[in-house]
Amino acid sequence: MSARTKARKRALDILYSADMRQITVPQALAAEAERAVNEPAREASWLYAREIVDGVVDNQAEIDELIETYAQGWTLKRMPAIDRALIRIGIWEIVYNDQVPDGVAISEAVEAATVLSTDDSAGFVNGLLAKISQVKA
Numbered sequence: 001m002s003a004r005t006k007a008r009k010r011a012l013d014i015l016y017s018a019d020m021r022q023i024t025v026p027q028a029l030a031a032e033a034e035r036a037v038n039e040p041a042r043e044a045s046w047l048y049a050r051e052i053v054d055g056v057v058d059n060q061a062e063i064d065e066l067i068e069t070y071a072q073g074w075t076l077k078r079m080p081a082i083d084r085a086l087i088r089i090g091i092w093e094i095v096y097n098d099q100v101p102d103g104v105a106i107s108e109a110v111e112a113a114t115v116l117s118t119d120d121s122a123g124f125v126n127g128l129l130a131k132i133s134q135v136k137a
Contacts, residue, residue: 003045003048004045004048004100004108005108006045006049007045007046007047007048007049007051007052008048008049008052008089008108008112009045009049009112010032010045010046010049011048011049011052011053011056011089012082012085012086012089012112012116013032014028014029014032014049014053015028015053015056015084015085015088015089016081016082016085019081019084019085020081025053025056025057026057029050029053029054032046032049033050051097052089052092052093055092055096055097056088056089056092059092059095059096060088062095063088063091063092063095064076064088066091066095066132067084067087067088067091067128070128070131070132070135071087071124071128074124080117080118080121082113082116082117082121083113083117083118083121083124083125086109086112086113086116086117086121086125087109087125087128087129089105089109090105090106090108090109090125090129091129091132093105093108094106094129094132094133094136095132095136102129102133105129105133106126106129106130106133109125109126109129110122110125110126110129113125113126
């Protein structure tokens with residue numbers, strides 16, 4: 001598993017835990033930062049995870065607007081929490097991180113949805129992120 005894949009997983013854990021525990025993302029990020037200090041072997045994945053989470057937080061209004069615009073028939077509240085987090089990460093990588101090809105961002109999100117979410121989530125995540133990738137170009 002690549003360092004970026006591990007970082008995406010860590011970012012997903014932070015966003016998902018904040019949502020489920022009903023705490024702010026900065027609070028969840030601070031808790032993970034404390035753990036990261038005690039795990040220097042995981043530092044490579046921590047730096048990119050932090051970049052993702054900070055990017056999602058800094059651009060959340062725009063990211064959520066894209067979701068609401070292109071998620072046909074689905075509101076943010078109706079989506080499974082894991083899907084919300086995966087989609088936010090995917091959108092941040094597609095729209096705000098030029099270092100990651102759109103196809104990689106989509107593929108990583110779809111793979112995570114396949115493993116971690118509902119049977120229909122992978123197709124939903126794929127379709128939504130692909131549409132956003134098309135319109136941002």
